[in-house]
Amino acid sequence: MILFVVQLAAAQSTPHRTLLALSKGTHTLATVDPSTLQVIARLPVGPDPQKALPDIDTGALNGPHGLEFVGGKVWFTAEGAKAVARYDPKTGTIDWIMGTGQNRTHMLYVTADAKQIYTTNVSSGTVGILEEVTPTSAPSTQSGAPAVAQPVPAAPAAQSPMNWNETVIAVGKGDEGFDVSPDGRELWTANSQDGSLSIIDLASRKVAATLDAKIFASNRLKFTPDGKLVFITSLRDGNLVIYDAASRKEYKRVRIGHGAAGILMDDIAGRAFVACTPDNYVAVVDLRKLEVTGHIDVGPGPDGLAWAIRQ
Template identity: 55%
Template sequence: MYSTKSAIFQLIVLLGIAGTAQSQTRQLLLALSKADHTLAIVDPATLKIMARVPVGEDPHEVIASSDGKTAYVSIYGGGALHEINVINLVAKKPLTNVDTRPLYGPHGIEFSNGKVWFSAEGSKAVGRYDPATGKLDWSMGTGQDRTHMLYVSADAKKIYTTNVNSGTVSILTSTTVTFPNGKPREDWSQTVIPVTKGSEGFDVSPNGKQLWTAASEDGSIAVIDVESKKLITTIDAKAVGANRLKFTPDGKMVFITSLRSGDLLIYDAQSQKELKRVKVGKGAAGILMVPDGSRAFVACSPDNYIAIIDLKTLEVTGHLEVGPTPDGLAWAEQR
């Protein structure tokens, strides 16, 4: 009797361990090499490259699906190309590409509400791809020059984008309209907010209240109130060559990279004052915040490495090499 109870107990323990293992998520760092035309899949714990998957001729941005099993890479070509690459992150191999025509120059890319959203710079528009149907199912023009970076709210009801050459930020808002026959449809409206020309990198605060964008030409930072859709203030940050901007996961700090100087500027989000400047290389571009708030990865394209920043000490703790001219970064959590 004792041995039977013992065996049952051991089986329960083993099943519990197996269930725990299955419930754990696997985290991946995704990093593009623009020169090698590859997507590196990296174990963020060991910083070991698990695989390199070939992508198109001018990869710029990457995003992962909600389940972390698929990656999508925008193939930009200065606004002339028309392709999104699809990568199976489990098998670590490319899948069938998405032809974005008639939308050209996909750049900024997001995954929200089960769909892939992208800016189409060459077409002055934003588009949407549905992986379930394999089709582009929506697009909207901005009428602005160089519709470039992109942010989509979790409920996919708001889209934010910077229009670099127009010096504007577009906020696209969706409402549901019901036809007389009872069928609903999406009704989108656009608000265009003037900022400084050259505003490119931007982010929305984790609480969804503010949008910050940095201008490469004069190095200023525009702060927009999301609810009123109005410019609150412009900070003379002297971040000339500003390329990307990201809030830390707790919303307390803002990181701005300069592709021209190689500086990483760190701002206090509440006081809007500079906390520190960190020299990360000759030029700094893509920024990725680790969701747990421990580290940030900064792609230093001219230096051919990714700088690793400790978010507590705000110091460079190491470098990661994924291939020449790294830029777009993303985080994947496989469930």
């Protein structure tokens, strides 16, 4: 099953922009007003509140985890099936699936045009790049004639004329949390088992650097909105580790609790929200001062964080 938030609460008046925070302890989704940092409502979710409301049967696509909402559709990983899939809320169907061939395809990032997908494959220690391409016909084999690929004739409207290619890049052990820089040039991933950070140059699709960051049990990694800093959380370390993206050197460590998971950037208010699971709160970090300025009680064991934008 995959759980998907389709509405906050019909009876509740919510702001245009609402912070969503999942509590593992109470299996609830808290909706938070970002202007006051007050909880507006708590909604029940399923037994695994990393993933939230209502149930969608994914069939053989077992072990769904990473979620992205792009182009009006929900893109998700299926760890057990070694695949990425897409769900259309309008038709209530899964309309696209692609296998990765990698073990435990965990997190994903979908570009705004939905033409590229990046995944971390934890047990394989790889990053996958899936790219939509236009298929071409087989090259000409006539004697003396150059092999020129010809475009495939347009397919009927009911069919997609697009194919997908995959590039697999080896990184560190246990890569999980990752992000793509705002300029789209680099992908940084935190490798939870060996404590390193891998930086991939997306133009060449090669590892440009491996940093011995010593961030063991790393969980999530996010660029700040300006792309200058990189935030990394660890499930077993109470520090939020901050790297300078340009120099690729550690910039600061901010004490936030006893361990942390989800990170959500707020580009409007210049802050970050960090789910401090063992401490039962979400920490608010000022992006200019790089200091904790507050805490939000969303329920015990906070984990996943996201924005809900009311249309």
